[in-house]
Amino acid sequence: MRELVAMTGRGVWIALVLLCMGLCVEAQIKLLYGPYLQNVKETEATFVWEATAPSVGWVEIAPNDGSHYYGEVRPRYFDTANGVKRTDTRHVVRVSGLRPGTTYRYRVYAQEVLQHEGHYVAYGRIAATDVYGREPLRFTTSDWSKPTTSFLMLNDIHGRQQHLAELLAAGQHAKQDLVIFNGDMVSTMKDKQGVFEGFMNESVRLFASEQPMYYARGNHETRGAFATAFQDYFSPKEPHLYYAFRQGPVCFIMLDSGEDKPDSDLEYYGITDYDSYRSEQAAWLETLANDPAFTTARFRIAICHMPPSTRPDVWHGQREVMEKFVPALNRLGIDLMLCGHEHRYEFEAPNEKIAFPVLTNSNETAVVATYDGQALEVQVVDTKGNVVERKRFVGQ
Numbered sequence: 001m002r003e004l005v006a007m008t009g010r011g012v013w014i015a016l017v018l019l020c021m022g023l024c025v026e027a028q029i030k031l032l033y034g035p036y037l038q039n040v041k042e043t044e045a046t047f048v049w050e051a052t053a054p055s056v057g058w059v060e061i062a063p064n065d066g067s068h069y070y071g072e073v074r075p076r077y078f079d080t081a082n083g084v085k086r087t088d089t090r091h092v093v094r095v096s097g098l099r100p101g102t103t104y105r106y107r108v109y110a111q112e113v114l115q116h117e118g119h120y121v122a123y124g125r126i127a128a129t130d131v132y133g134r135e136p137l138r139f140t141t142s143d144w145s146k147p148t149t150s151f152l153m154l155n156d157i158h159g160r161q162q163h164l165a166e167l168l169a170a171g172q173h174a175k176q177d178l179v180i181f182n183g184d185m186v187s188t189m190k191d192k193q194g195v196f197e198g199f200m201n202e203s204v205r206l207f208a209s210e211q212p213m214y215y216a217r218g219n220h221e222t223r224g225a226f227a228t229a230f231q232d233y234f235s236p237k238e239p240h241l242y243y244a245f246r247q248g249p250v251c252f253i254m255l256d257s258g259e260d261k262p263d264s265d266l267e268y269y270g271i272t273d274y275d276s277y278r279s280e281q282a283a284w285l286e287t288l289a290n291d292p293a294f295t296t297a298r299f300r301i302a303i304c305h306m307p308p309s310t311r312p313d314v315w316h317g318q319r320e321v322m323e324k325f326v327p328a329l330n331r332l333g334i335d336l337m338l339c340g341h342e343h344r345y346e347f348e349a350p351n352e353k354i355a356f357p358v359l360t361n362s363n364e365t366a367v368v369a370t371y372d373g374q375a376l377e378v379q380v381v382d383t384k385g386n387v388v389e390r391k392r393f394v395g396q
């Protein structure tokens with residue numbers, strides 16, 4: 001009997017040791033989300049990823065020259081704030097000094113920080129993207145001198161990951177230079193998990209680690225307790241969520257149209273101030289008249305979630321887009337505006353109030369466009385790849 005008790009006791013100890021080992025293995029740091037590219041420019045790119053534990057992070061950059069990734073030490077670029085490596089689960093690194101129109105390989109890392117007491121820092125294990133079991137991740141910088149370019153635009157996905165995948169496939173995203181998200185990718189910014197499970201995990205799996213993605217915020221991304229964290233993940237190194245970027249002959253102006261109802265609406269509980277924010281963007285638009293990225297472009301496109309409207313029954317947000325953004329865009333002489341928000345296709349030809357065409361994409365289609373050096377050829381495709389609309393814009 002005593003032997004049986006002793007054996008049972010040993011069994012309990014063995015089980016506890018195994019459980020502890022299991023927990024230790026379980027607790028080992030991993031990459032949870034990403035990596036994905038943000039704000040790819042001619043000479044710089046930003047990398048975003050998230051680890052399962054507080055960690056320091058860095059990215060290595062290697063030329064795409066046929067050498068083995070393990071052939072030599074690759075330069076490291078750390079996630080720092082004012083010279084100190086940040087301890088966080090989220091990591092953001094902007095790498096500059098790159099060459100235009102050049103393909104690079106990269107690898108991201110996160111090393112767990114177990115303890116930080118006084119001067120002492122204790123580090124744990126390292127997680128990194130795979131460069132041995134699969135090809136290292138690659139990306140290509142923008143090139144203003146490229147004679148042509150192409151892009152795919154999606155909007156109003158509202159967390160439908162399967163739909164996102166179908167539209168990316170229908171629009172042959174791998175053949176396009178870049179992808180644009182034109183707002184309402186989720187219905188509410190509830191938390192980090194909702195963002196990644198709503199559209200970013202699928203985007204990373206399909207393209208966002210290797211193809212540039214540029215994001216214009218929609219009104220639904222302004223909602224929820226996580227809304228103020230939006231820029232931690234998208235355009236995290238940019239001063240604002242509105243910005244202009246260039247690929248080849250095309251300049252893209254990314255606008256943030258804010259919420260659709262007045263700031264005083266009870267639905268916002270007094271937390272919004274979008275009228276001021278849209279005025280700030282209207283003033284910024286005027287500066288593009290002196291920005292070479294804009295002035296030397298052959299074709300200029302504004303990306304804005306909510307379309308402008310002169311309808312008498314229009315809501316406040318769209319009226320603001322009409323009153324604040326359109327006059328500045330008219331003066332700039334842009335060639336096209338691409339919108340979403342309505343969940344239906346609409347096309348408005350230039351008229352006396354809006355001097356440029358406005359194409360509003362539905363929530364069931366993708367816009368695929370190519371600037372061939374002469375004109376922008378636009379196709380609107382459904383989830384099966386059928387072309388449901390075709391337009392050709394010569395520009396001004």
Ligand SMILES: [Fe+2]
Pocket residue numbers: 156158184220341342343
């Ligand atoms: Fe929407």
